[in-house]
Each structure stands twice: as structure tokens, then as C-alpha cells.
Amino acid sequence: MSTIETTHQKVIIIGSGPAGLTAAIYTARANLAPLVIEGEPSSTSDQPGGQLMLTTEVENFPGFPEGVMGPDLMMKFRDQAARFNTTFITEKVTKVDFSQRPFAVWVRDTKYTADSIIVSTGAQSIMLGLENESRFYGHGLSTCATCDGFFFRGQEIVVVGGGDSAIEEATFLTKFASKVTIVHRRDSLRASKIMQDRARNNPKIEFKWNSQVTEIIGTDKLEGIGLVDTVTGESSKMAVTGLFVAIGHRPNTDLFKNILDMEANGYLITRPGSSYTNIDGVFACGDVQDHTYRQAITAAGSGCTAAIDCERWLEAQH
Amino acid sequence: MADGIVILTSANFDETIKSSTTPILVDFWAEWCGPCKAMNPILTEIAKEQAGKVTIAKLNVDDHGDIAQRFSVMSIPTMMLFSEGEMKLKMIGAKGKPQLLAEIAEFIPTKS
Numbered sequence: 001m002s003t004i005e006t007t008h009q010k011v012i013i014i015g016s017g018p019a020g021l022t023a024a025i026y027t028a029r030a031n032l033a034p035l036v037i038e039g040e041p042s043s044t045s046d047q048p049g050g051q052l053m054l055t056t057e058v059e060n061f062p063g064f065p066e067g068v069m070g071p072d073l074m075m076k077f078r079d080q081a082a083r084f085n086t087t088f089i090t091e092k093v094t095k096v097d098f099s100q101r102p103f104a105v106w107v108r109d110t111k112y113t114a115d116s117i118i119v120s121t122g123a124q125s126i127m128l129g130l131e132n133e134s135r136f137y138g139h140g141l142s143t144c145a146t147c148d149g150f151f152f153r154g155q156e157i158v159v160v161g162g163g164d165s166a167i168e169e170a171t172f173l174t175k176f177a178s179k180v181t182i183v184h185r186r187d188s189l190r191a192s193k194i195m196q197d198r199a200r201n202n203p204k205i206e207f208k209w210n211s212q213v214t215e216i217i218g219t220d221k222l223e224g225i226g227l228v229d230t231v232t233g234e235s236s237k238m239a240v241t242g243l244f245v246a247i248g249h250r251p252n253t254d255l256f257k258n259i260l261d262m263e264a265n266g267y268l269i270t271r272p273g274s275s276y277t278n279i280d281g282v283f284a285c286g287d288v289q290d291h292t293y294r295q296a297i298t299a300a301g302s303g304c305t306a307a308i309d310c311e312r313w314l315e316a317q318h
Numbered sequence: 319m320a321d322g323i324v325i326l327t328s329a330n331f332d333e334t335i336k337s338s339t340t341p342i343l344v345d346f347w348a349e350w351c352g353p354c355k356a357m358n359p360i361l362t363e364i365a366k367e368q369a370g371k372v373t374i375a376k377l378n379v380d381d382h383g384d385i386a387q388r389f390s391v392m393s394i395p396t397m398m399l400f401s402e403g404e405m406k407l408k409m410i411g412a413k414g415k416p417q418l419l420a421e422i423a424e425f426i427p428t429k430s
Contacts, residue, residue: 040414041356043393047412053352071352090359091414108416138393138410147351150379151392221392 002109009035009114011310012105014093015252017050018296019286020120021077022303023310027118028084030311035114036081037089037107039121044143046124046252048090049074051287052296054144056172061296073296098259098279116281116314118306119256119268123249123287123294128160132216140222141243145169148242149176157242158183158225160213166246167191167199173244174204181238183208185230208238216243251288260284267291275306283310322365324375328382334375341401341425342373346391348380353412354395360415372426401425 011027013020016038027034038048045051052058055070064073082088095106102113125143127133133141142148145159149172157177159170162184170180182199187209189196199205208227215226217237224239251266261269261278268289270276275283285306286299326334326344335342345361347354365374379386379394389398389405399407399422406425409418 040417041353041360041412042414043353043395043411047353048356049352053356055352056350071355091416138396140392142393143411144351144353144393147348147353147395148393150348150350151386221390 003106004110006110006112008102009033009112010314011035011116011118012037012103012112012114013118013120014096014105014255015039015050015120015122015286015288016048016078016088017052017074017120017122017286017299018077019122019288019299019303019306020050020118021074021081022300023118023120023285023307024081024086025077025084026304026307027310028081028086030307032311032314033085033087034081034118035087035089035112037091037093037105037112040090040092043147044124045122045249049078050122051124051249054146055168056146058296077300093255096255096259098282101281103281115317116310117283118275118303118310119260119277119282119284119288120286120299120303120306121252121255121288122299123251123291125165125246126248126250128213128245128247130213130216136216136218136222136243139220140218140241141216141245143245145172145244145246148244149173152177152242154178155241156181156239157244158213158238158240159244159246160184161246161248162186162189162191163246163248164191164195167195169244169246170205171195171198171202173242174202177204177242179204179206181206181208181240183211183213183225183227185210185212213243249287249294251291253288265291275302275309281313283313322369322374323361324373326375326377326382326385328384331377331382331385335400336403338373338400340371340373340427341399341406341422342375343422344398344400345374345376346379346386346389346394346396346398347376348378348394350380351394357395357397357412360418363415364419368426372422399425 010032052070057067097104217224268284283306285302
């Protein structure tokens with residue numbers, strides 16, 4: 001396959017969640033005319049706009065006292081970046097070469113080069129990893145509660161997980177389902193206090209503690225799940241027509257294996273208090289390097305940090 | 319029709335599918351679905367680039383749930399390709415343009 005060469009860039013931003021788009025706004029306003037390779041549509045959180053594209057109302061993003069819909073918020077971020085001369089490519093990066101300058105980034109057979117790179121590829125939801133899982137996508141198993149909740153009106157469904165996203169999904173799904181059971185492998189939740197209280201006070205939500213999903217049951221559509229008790233080891237079955245999974249996230253760092261320093265769990269390592277990676281001129285921001293806070297506002301803040309680090313680094317090269 | 323995209327409803331669905339002179343790609347969507355919105359620019363582009371070869375249509379599942387139910391739609395976006403009145407392909411979930419074009423390629427005539 002012959003390579004298509006493109007115009008050289010000052011900065012390429014890979015990923016377009018709150019971190020990447022904030023980095024775009026700042027680098028664009030610094031006259032660096034950023035190129036954002038924003039990813040491609042998907043029904044998982046690995047898509048342009050990132051994890052907020054799968055949420056409904058965001059209540060904790062400052063500046064929106066009445067709350068704001070996640071996808072609307074991300075459109076505003078994107079419009080703001082576009083206003084200051086940002087170019088977008090709605091595709092996924094397939095390969096990178098950071099071993100020499102200029103750095104190179106490929107989208108299939110098209111090669112882009114840049115003086116600097118900002119990595120903001122974020123994180124995506126972890127699925128259960130069960131054998132027949134993919135067969136049930138769109139047939140009762142969903143990766144997007146906001147997209148698919150509507151189809152489970154009056155039905156009994158399960159949400160797996162114990163963090164904020166699991167509790168938020170479960171609460172949202174009670175708008176449609178007759179009963180939502182939260183299946184969690186421990187006996188307490190990781191979710192924030194306000195989310196927990198909301199779930200506990202919701203008459204449609206029940207909890208199934210110390211339980212792990214081991215099996216998906218059904219022929220054409222999902223009909224139930226198999227569970228194992230994580231304390232007693234006892235197995236059981238539960239009849240449900242919908243299954244929503246929110247058991248956590250993993251960073252989108254496959255592209256950077258053996259290139260950028262990362263922790264054992266795949267999160268990129270940045271120099272403390274900065275966005276510098278182990279490669280001079282390559283910066284990282286947002287959830288791809290943060291498994292502690294993982295908020296839209298912290299991602300946006302780190303996107304700003306990366307843009308300023310990048311701008312100063314570029315200036316120092318002359 | 320807006321941007322060359324046909325708007326389907328419970329009332330015109332069957333007639334439109336049956337009488338279409340080209341294969342017709344139907345996007346089942348709703349206002350509250352983020353990944354559905356991400357498909358809009360891609361579908362608009364395809365409608366323009368492949369005009370005369372494939373028709374792009376949209377059905378709002380919120381307003382026309384009976385059609386969504388008839389085709390067992392349980393997840394959106396779901397895209398279905400109909401040719402000569404029959405469903406040939408059902409795709410669940412949002413996807414990028416190259417992938418979408420590759421999946422529908424075998425049903426699209428090479429010459430218009």
C-alpha cells in the first residue's frame with residue numbers, strides 16, 4: 001500500500017474528549033493550528049467526544065447550573081475548538097512512530113507528521129469478557145444505557161458494576177424498566193455518596209451484592225444471566241431481558257505499547273505535575289494518564305496543562 | 319427530504335421501501351442517542367456521494383416505535399439495508415464511514 005503524505009503540522013492531538021478538545025482550544029488560540037484526529041463513531045465510549053457521549057445529564061460540570069446533556073457539552077467543546085482554527089479528522093489513528101522527529105501518525109495509509117503530539121485517547125468501558133457476549137449486542141446486551149434504555153420499557157434488567165457510572169446508568173434506566181437490579185461483586189459501592197443515596201432511595205432499584213455474572217442465557221435474545229456468589233461460591237440464575245455493563249474502564253493505549261511509558265494497567269505515565277511523557281515533544285492528558293480522578297473537569301484541566309506544556313516546549317526548540 | 323435524506327414514518331415506511339429504485343439504507347435513531355448524532359454527518363456525506371446508487375433514510379424510533387418493534391430494534395443506532403423490498407443487512411451500533419461503506423458495498427451497484 002502506498003503512503004499518502006500530508007502537510008506537516010505543528011501539533012497533532014490524538015483523541016477528542018474533554019482533554020483533547022481543551023488542548024485544541026488552547027493550542028489553536030496560541031496559533032498552532034492543531035490537527036485533531038478525533039476517532040470514529042462507535043456505540044462504546046471510544047468515539048469522538050469520548051465517554052460523555054454516552055451520558056445524559058451532567059450535573060457537576062461548572063458553568064452549567066441547570067446541568068447539561070453530555071453530548072451537547074462535547075459539541076460545545078468541539079465548536080469552540082473549531083472557532084479558533086482547529087482541523088478535525090473523524091478517523092482513528094492506526095499507527096504512530098515517535099522514534100524520530102518529525103513525529104509520524106498514520107490513519108490507515110495516510111501519514112501525518114508533526115513537531116509535537118498530544119495524546120488524549122481516553123479510556124473505554126470494560127466488557128464482561130464472556131464467551132457469547134458479542135452475539136447478544138443489540139439483543140438485550142447494551143454498551144449504551146442512554147441509547148437503549150428506551151427499548152426496555154416495563155422490563156426487568158440488570159446493571160453490573162458498583163461505581164458512579166453503574167449507579168448513574170441504573171438510576172437512568174428506572175425511567176423505563178420496571179425493576180433494575182445492580183449486580184456488584186463486593187458488598188459496598190465505590191460510587192459517590194450522592195449517587196448512592198439516589199439509588200438506595202429509588203424503589204425500582206435492588207442490589208445483588210457479592211455477585212459476579214458468569215453466563216449470558218438466551219437463544220435469539222437475552223433471557224437471563226448466570227451468577228456466582230463471590231463469598232460462598234454458590235451459583236444461581238436470574239431471568240432478565242436487559243443487561244448493561246459498567247464495571248470500569250481501561251485506557252486506550254494499545255497504539256503506544258513499547259513506545260510510551262505506561263503502568264502495568266496500561267495508563268500512560270506523565271512526569272508529576274506536568275503532561276510530559278518519556279518522549280520529549282509527546283504530551284499526554286485526560287483519562288489516558290489518570291486512573292484516580294477521571295472527571296470531565298479534571299480531563300479538561302489536564303488538556304489545558306498539555307497545551308501550555310506543548311506550546312512552551314515548541315518555543316524552546318527554536 | 320433534507321440533505322438528500324428521506325424521512326421515514328409509520329405511514330410511508332412500507333411504500334418507500336417497496337418503491338425505492340435503489341437500495342435504501344435506513345438509520346433507526348432518536349434525539350437522545352449520542353452515537354446516533356455522530357452518524358449524521360457521515361450519512362449526509364454518503365447520501366451526497368452515492369446519490370442515485372443508494373438512498374439514505376432515517377426513522378425516528380421515538381415517534382414511530384411500531385416500525386422499530388416490527389424489526390426487533392433493541393439498540394440504536396441500528397442501520398438496515400433494504401434492496402428490492404427486502405432487508406439484506408442489519409448493523410447494530412455506530413461506526414466510521416470507511417467501515418460502513420465496506421459493509422454495504424456488496425449491495426450497492428457499481429454503476430449508476
